[in-house]
Structure formats: structure tokens, C-alpha cells
Amino acid sequence: MSDNKISLGKTFFGGIWDNNPVLRLLLGMCPMLAVTAAVKPALTMGVSVIFVLLFSNIVVSSLRHQLKPHVRILMFTLTIATAVTIADLYLKAFMPEMSASLGPFIPLIIVNCIIIGRAEACASKNGLVVSIIDALGMGAGFTITLCVLAAIREVLATGMIFEQPIPAFTDFYVPWAGMGMPVGAFITLGLMLGAVNLITKKTQA
Amino acid sequence: MSANEKKNPLLYFLRESWLLMAAAIVFGSLLSSLNAAWQPKIAQNEIDKFNTLAGGLLGSAESFETVPKAVPVDIGKGKTYSVEVKKGTDADGNPVGWAFVCEGAGFADKIKLVVATDIAFETVAGFGVLSSFETPGFGDKINIKDGFYQSQFNGTPVTKLELTKIGDPEKVDDQIVSITGATVTSEAVVSIFNTFLLPIKEALQEQNLLQ
Numbered sequence: 001m002s003d004n005k006i007s008l009g010k011t012f013f014g015g016i017w018d019n020n021p022v023l024r025l026l027l028g029m030c031p032m033l034a035v036t037a038a039v040k041p042a043l044t045m046g047v048s049v050i051f052v053l054l055f056s057n058i059v060v061s062s063l064r065h066q067l068k069p070h071v072r073i074l075m076f077t078l079t080i081a082t083a084v085t086i087a088d089l090y091l092k093a094f095m096p097e098m099s100a101s102l103g104p105f106i107p108l109i110i111v112n113c114i115i116i117g118r119a120e121a122c123a124s125k126n127g128l129v130v131s132i133i134d135a136l137g138m139g140a141g142f143t144i145t146l147c148v149l150a151a152i153r154e155v156l157a158t159g160m161i162f163e164q165p166i167p168a169f170t171d172f173y174v175p176w177a178g179m180g181m182p183v184g185a186f187i188t189l190g191l192m193l194g195a196v197n198l199i200t201k202k203t204q205a
Numbered sequence: 206m207s208a209n210e211k212k213n214p215l216l217y218f219l220r221e222s223w224l225l226m227a228a229a230i231v232f233g234s235l236l237s238s239l240n241a242a243w244q245p246k247i248a249q250n251e252i253d254k255f256n257t258l259a260g261g262l263l264g265s266a267e268s269f270e271t272v273p274k275a276v277p278v279d280i281g282k283g284k285t286y287s288v289e290v291k292k293g294t295d296a297d298g299n300p301v302g303w304a305f306v307c308e309g310a311g312f313a314d315k316i317k318l319v320v321a322t323d324i325a326f327e328t329v330a331g332f333g334v335l336s337s338f339e340t341p342g343f344g345d346k347i348n349i350k351d352g353f354y355q356s357q358f359n360g361t362p363v364t365k366l367e368l369t370k371i372g373d374p375e376k377v378d379d380q381i382v383s384i385t386g387a388t389v390t391s392e393a394v395v396s397i398f399n400t401f402l403l404p405i406k407e408a409l410q411e412q413n414l415l416q
Contacts, residue, residue, distance in 0.1 A: 037341055063224065071225050078225070082232040086239060093243035096250040100336050103314070157341070177342035 015137025046143025266293030344390030
């Protein structure tokens with residue numbers, strides 16, 4: 001029981017730090033660069049990815065004993081495409097402005113390597129509980145990284161956060177337009193990766 | 206493969222692929238149910254967005270009525286774009302102008318606009334952006350309502366527009382001053398106007414809908 005608890009905790013927090021999909025595994029780079037100009041779209045993308053990860057891991061884990069090797073990838077793709085279509089329809093129906101601003105990047109979750117990677121590496125080999133915890137941990141790791149990157153870019157590009165002025169900062173700050181463009185995403189992500197490597201090196205030393 | 210399956214390959218096929226077929230049926234049913242439930246809301250969202258943009262451009266327009274015959278517009282490379290033109294009417298039912306959705310290639314992706322004109326289709330009432338993914342800080346300035354770029358189109362004659370780099374953006378004429386650092390986006394918007402405005406005017410004239 002105790003071992004099981006530790007293992008679930010490790011699985012969850014592993015997704016946030018040790019096996020962070022973006023900062024350690026370098027997966028999901030496309031949305032990381034494309035939807036991080038502001039925190040709101042980044043958060044929406046993160047929550048969408050958590051939903052797709054959960055849906056995919058639950059289905060794959062539940063059917064793992066029935067999965068034949070040659071239909072495995074087809075089954076993963078079918079499951080992921082279904083979850084992504086549900087997320088896309090939901091956003092179009094209930095968050096139309098956000099859906100329009102995210103454009104093709106919600107449908108593109110289908111080709112996000114994190115999802116199929118977790119289906120293959122975790123859900124197809126483990127039970128339901130571990131698969132759910134893995135999906136939550138990986139999804140949280142992806143969402144947190146996405147939001148941190150987006151927050152840095154939004155503050156530097158506009159002087160605001162969540163599209164709201166920051167008291168005593170917005171007044172004197174001169175917006176840095178470059179941070180709102182792709183170059184800002186590349187530079188910020190590069191610096192974040194460098195910082196994570198530095199922290200890892202120091203903690204291991 | 207068992208002896209039975211060798212005799213009947215269909216059995217082998219079913220044994221190997223039943224899960225995939227069952228999953229396709231279940232997921233397909235789930236998606237069609239959700240689509241049926243949410244599609245009216247999605248369609249209403251699109252109508253609301255059009256009405257908000259077009260209503261804002263035409264001022265007193267309260268409702269929009271679609272012209273029965275869609276207008277096919279040649280968008281080049283042998284392709285046509287079918288435009289649903291809508292007539293805006295005020296609270297008393299008086300016609301106040303025309304509005305339609307049109308699109309063209311921008312710098313990053315397609316730019317989709319709502320364009321409105323007066324009821325005689327002589328002057329442009331303005332445009333609003335339905336969707337665009339132009340460069341933040343540069344091309345996305347076309348989204349700024351009442352910004353210098355959008356404002357130039359208010360009152361512009363329905364004719365072939367020209368893009369210039371230098372000029373007076375406050376002068377109402379067929380010259381549109383481009384956004385600095387976003388020439389491609391500025392050009393794209395002007396090109397959309399030039400592609401759609403005159404063919405739609407001609408089509409409305411042919412249908413005897415212009416006063």
C-alpha cells in the first residue's frame with residue numbers, strides 16, 4: 001500500500017519535473033511556441049491537452065489486454081482523434097472567441113507526441129489508476145510550463161498579465177513587441193531549458 | 206490462423222480487427238451525438254459574431270436577411286468563393302446597407318473579413334475581422350477597431366482600391382496607406398476588397414437588388 005502510494009506520487013510529480021514533457025523530453029514544442037503569446041490561450045491549450053491525455057490513457061489502459069500489436073497505433077490514433085474532436089467542438093460551442101484565437105492548434109493536438117507517447121509508454125502497459133495519475137502529472141507538467149512561458153512573454157510583450165494591467169508596472173513599462181512574436185517564444189524557451197539544465201546539474205552535483 | 210479461419214478468411218479478419226471496428230462505432234456514435242447537441246450553439250455563435258461585426262459597421266442595422274442567390278466570386282487559380290450577401294435592416298424594417306463575409310490569403314494564414322457597404326453599394330461602411338493570425342504587433346493591427354488602418358475604409362468608394370506606403374490615412378479616397386512593417390497583410394486586405402467588392406455589386410445589380 002505504502003509502495004503503491006509512493007509510486008503514484010512519483011508518477012504524478014515525475015510528469016511535472018523529472019519527466020516534464022517539454023523541459024526534459026522536449027515534446028509538444030509546436031503549441032509551446034505557437035500559443036504562448038498570452039496566458040489565457042496557453043491555459044486553454046493546457047487544459048485541452050489534460051483532457052485528451054486523460055481520455056486517451058483511460059481508454060488505452062482499459063483495453064490494453066485486447067490490443068493486438070498491429071492495431072495498436074491505429075487504436076491510439078482513433079482514441080486521440082476522438083478526444084481532440086470533442087475538445088474542439090466544446091471550445092467552438094462554449095468558448096468561440098478562444099477557439100478562434102487558438103485556430104488550428106487544438107485540432108493539432110492529434111499529432112502532439114506527448115499524447116501518443118504516454119499511450120505507448122504508460123497506458124498500454126499499466127493499470128487504470130497509474131495511467132490516470134500519469135495523464136494528470138504529464139498534463140500538469142505541460143500546462144504549468146506552457147503558462148510560465150506565456151506569462152513571461154505576455155508581461156514583457158504587453159506589460160500586462162491575463163490581459164489586465166499590472167499596477168505600478170504597466171505605467172512605466174515600454175512593451176517589447178519582439179516577445180509577442182515567434183522569436184520571443186524561441187528565446188524564452190531556450191532560456192527556460194538552460195535554467196532547468198543548470199538547476200539539474202547543481203542538484204546532482 | 207486456425208483451420209476454420211483458413212477456410213473462411215473473414216473469420217480471421219474479424220478476430221484481428223473487431224476491437225478497432227467496435228471502437229470506431231462507439232467513438233463515431235459519441236461524436237455524432239455531441240455534434241448534434243452542440244452544432245446549433247456553434248451555428249448561433251457564428252451568426253452572433255457576424256451580426257455583432259456587421260451591426261457595428263452599419264450602425265442602425267438590427268437584423269440581417271440573406272439575399273436568396275449566393276454570389277460566386279472568382280478568387281483566382283480557377284477557384285470560386287460563394288458569398289452569401291446579407292441586407293441589413295433597422296428596427297422599422299428599412300434597409301440600411303449590405304454586409305458579407307469574404308476571405309483571402311494573409312501573411313500567416315487566411316484573413317476572413319466582414320465587409321459592409323451602404324444600401325446603394327456606392328461606399329464602404331467599413332470592415333471587421335472574423336479571423337486572422339497575422340503577426341502580433343504588426344499585421345494584427347488590422348484587428349484594431351477604429352485604428353488608423355480600419356478607419357481608412359470607412360466611406361471609401363466601391364471601386365478598385367490601391368495600397369500606398371506614403372499618404373494621408375485620414376483622406377477618404379481609394380488610396381489605402383499600409384501599416385508599417387506589415388505590407389503583406391495590408392496588401393492582403395486591399396486585395397480581398399478588390400476581389401469581392403465589384404463582382405458582388407455587379408451581381409446585386411443583375412438581380413435588381415440595388416436602389
